[in-house]
Amino acid sequence: MLRINNVTKKFGGLTAVDDLSIKIKRGTIHSIIGPNGAGKTTLVNMITGVYNVTGGTIHLDGKDITNVPTNKLVYKGVCRTFQHLEVCSNLTAVENVMLGFDKYMDKSFIKSCLRFKSIVDDEKKYFDKSIELLDMVGLKDYANIEAQNLSYGILKKIEIIRALATSPDIILLDEPVAGLNPNETAEISKIIKDVAHSGVTIVLIEHDMKMVMKVSDKITVMNFGKKLAQGTPEEIANNEEVITAYLGNGAFHGH
Amino acid sequence: MLKRYNINFQIILLTLILVCLPFFFQNDFYFEIAILAILNAIICIGLNLLMGYAGQVSLGHGAFAGLGAYISVILVSNYEMTPLLSIFVSLIFMAIFAFFISKPILKLKGHYLAMATLGIGIIINIVLNSEDEITGGADGMSVPEFTLFGYLFEDSLQWYILCATMLVLVIWAFTNLIDSPFGRLLRSIHDSEKAAGSVGINVSHYKSYVFVISVVIATIAGSFYAFFSGYISPEEASFGHSIELVVMVVFGGLGRVYGAVFGAIILTVLPQLLTALEEYETLVFGGIIIFVMIFMPKGIVSIWDYFVEKKDKEKNLVKN
Numbered sequence: 001m002l003r004i005n006n007v008t009k010k011f012g013g014l015t016a017v018d019d020l021s022i023k024i025k026r027g028t029i030h031s032i033i034g035p036n037g038a039g040k041t042t043l044v045n046m047i048t049g050v051y052n053v054t055g056g057t058i059h060l061d062g063k064d065i066t067n068v069p070t071n072k073l074v075y076k077g078v079c080r081t082f083q084h085l086e087v088c089s090n091l092t093a094v095e096n097v098m099l100g101f102d103k104y105m106d107k108s109f110i111k112s113c114l115r116f117k118s119i120v121d122d123e124k125k126y127f128d129k130s131i132e133l134l135d136m137v138g139l140k141d142y143a144n145i146e147a148q149n150l151s152y153g154i155l156k157k158i159e160i161i162r163a164l165a166t167s168p169d170i171i172l173l174d175e176p177v178a179g180l181n182p183n184e185t186a187e188i189s190k191i192i193k194d195v196a197h198s199g200v201t202i203v204l205i206e207h208d209m210k211m212v213m214k215v216s217d218k219i220t221v222m223n224f225g226k227k228l229a230q231g232t233p234e235e236i237a238n239n240e241e242v243i244t245a246y247l248g249n250g251a252f253h254g255h
Numbered sequence: 256m257l258k259r260y261n262i263n264f265q266i267i268l269l270t271l272i273l274v275c276l277p278f279f280f281q282n283d284f285y286f287e288i289a290i291l292a293i294l295n296a297i298i299c300i301g302l303n304l305l306m307g308y309a310g311q312v313s314l315g316h317g318a319f320a321g322l323g324a325y326i327s328v329i330l331v332s333n334y335e336m337t338p339l340l341s342i343f344v345s346l347i348f349m350a351i352f353a354f355f356i357s358k359p360i361l362k363l364k365g366h367y368l369a370m371a372t373l374g375i376g377i378i379i380n381i382v383l384n385s386e387d388e389i390t391g392g393a394d395g396m397s398v399p400e401f402t403l404f405g406y407l408f409e410d411s412l413q414w415y416i417l418c419a420t421m422l423v424l425v426i427w428a429f430t431n432l433i434d435s436p437f438g439r440l441l442r443s444i445h446d447s448e449k450a451a452g453s454v455g456i457n458v459s460h461y462k463s464y465v466f467v468i469s470v471v472i473a474t475i476a477g478s479f480y481a482f483f484s485g486y487i488s489p490e491e492a493s494f495g496h497s498i499e500l501v502v503m504v505v506f507g508g509l510g511r512v513y514g515a516v517f518g519a520i521i522l523t524v525l526p527q528l529l530t531a532l533e534e535y536e537t538l539v540f541g542g543i544i545i546f547v548m549i550f551m552p553k554g555i556v557s558i559w560d561y562f563v564e565k566k567d568k569e570k571n572l573v574k575n
Contacts (some may be wrong), residue, residue, distance in 0.1 A: 015473065029459040037318060046338040069452075070452045070453055071451075071452045071453075071455050071456055071457050071458070072455075074453070074454060074455030079453065079454070080448075080453055081453070082453070084448060086444045086447045086450040087446075087447065087450060087454065088442065088445075088446035088447050088450055088451075089446050089447075090442060090445070090446050091439065091442055091443065091446065091508075095439055096450075097441075097444050098436075098439065099439060099440075099450070099451070099454050099456075102436065102439075102440060102453050102454050102456055105436040106436070107435075107440060108437075109432070109437060109464070109468070111430035112431060112435035112436070112437040112438070113429070113431055113432050113434045113437075114431065115431040115434075119435050119436070122436065123434075123436065147344075159450075162450075163453070163456060165454075166454055166455060184348045193408070212365075226563050242416075242549070243348055
């Protein structure tokens with residue numbers, strides 16, 4: 001479904017992603033892992049058009065989406081979350097989720113000012129849908145609390161369901177469980193699995209190996225901007241090169 | 256989502272106050288201050304949409320209002336248009352002008368954006384001062400009478416009714432706007448442009464959009480003020496006026512429609528009340544602003560919130 005062909009990104013003299021090719025199959029949870037600075041987030045930023053690629057192409061279902069900006073990608077069915085929380089702190093939880101339905105809503109200035117019935121009905125409809133989504137992840141009770149007063153774990157979940165509200169074909173999750181406790185991690189793993197089960201493709205960037213091994217269908221390991229290995233969780237867990245990349249040469253022998 | 260009955264209640268209350276006020280006015284001077292306060296409030300509502308909701312600072316709105324007013328006036332006195340048509344042409348021109356300057360400057364953030372709008376404001380002021388063949392230079396120019404469909408506005412009460420009606424309509428429209436997907440979108444841009452972009456919002460498009468709206472509102476109110484006072488000078492478009500508008504919005508409460516309204520009204524009327532203090536006027540005026548900003552950082556409207564919250568708490572206590 002998502003094909004990344006020979007993509008390269010250079011920042012001046014630094015090559016963050018180097019001639020990388022990945023194929024991501026529909027309906028799978030495809031994890032991309034690698035040590036810090038391996039170029040994972042850069043890759044996500046390129047797929048979602050935050051950065052322009054230096055070379056290579058990205059195709060979604062055969063259509064070229066290289067360098068298409070994030071807000072237009074949403075209309076093509078690609079949505080993302082962020083490594084560093086990007087939730088609107090002055091909006092309530094439910095309003096943050098409603099933001100996800102933005103692309104379906106009529107935002108005509110005149111109609112909004114005159115409070116047309118269609119606007120009010122839309123607002124009501126998507127409010128209910130958002131509450132439903134919040135209920136799905138067990139956050140219904142927090143619906144009317146401003147995001148700035150909610151905990152980090154809850155906001156991480158809200159970010160995911162906000163992405164889900166755009167009804168994407170593919171979601172890119174950039175470190176969804178970073179900084180969360182084991183309980184919260186388990187909850188988010190479950191949400192991710194449920195979402196994948198409903199037919200949405202998930203690209204997961206994560207450092208939490210336990211979680212990655214548990215939820216992934218396929219894993220791509222990156223190091224220094226290149227693809228180091230790719231395979232099922234078992235294959236990756238037993239791959240010599242991967243172990244070396246993470247733990248360093250001779251880490252087991254001690255120095 | 257806002258509570259609907261609250262909004263209707265607030266608008267009805269405001270309308271009642273506006274209707275009753277003229278009975279307490281003893282002379283034309285009262286009307287003059289009231290009309291000035293109302294027109295400032297209208298500009299501030301537009302500016303608040305930009306600053307309070309979308310989070311983009313502008314230190315040039317006084318200049319935009321002034322320029323818009325000048326264009327309206329010049330069209331009437333030099334090209335013999337009717338005032339209403341001239342205001343319409345002026346706001347179209349200002350909308351296009353605002354659109355073109357918004358594209359480069361709204362890429363800037365925070366202090367840099369403030370500097371850019373400040374610069375444009377000062378350029379406008381200089382142009383109005385120096386093009387004295389068209390604008391009359393620093394001496395300003397007199398403004399023809401205002402007619403609406405052949406009906407001449409000369410009495411202060413007529414002006415008061417016109418402006419007060421405009422104020423109520425603008426408040427009604429903007430509270431509706433804020434309570435719609437459009438309003439939520441603006442607030443999301445304020446909080447996180449990345450989040451807004453990630454759900455498909457074209458951030459730069461909406462930033463320009465709201466900038467144009469606020470400039471158009473300023474143009475309308477500025478033009479009406481020029482026609483009302485019968486005289487216009489570059490003072491209208493000065494840096495001082497722009498700052499005054501920003502202070503009104505912040506003083507009243509950023510991101511609240513009524514904040515802008517009360518901020519504008521209080522800061523327009525207050526200096527008149529303080530004239531009795533003679534040379535201490537400015538000192539007391541400044542003191543009041545500092546006092547409010549220290550103890551009510553969210554502006555004057557937080558007094559209202561305080562009582563609403565207190566009432567809610569009492570209700571909850573009763574329930575429990």
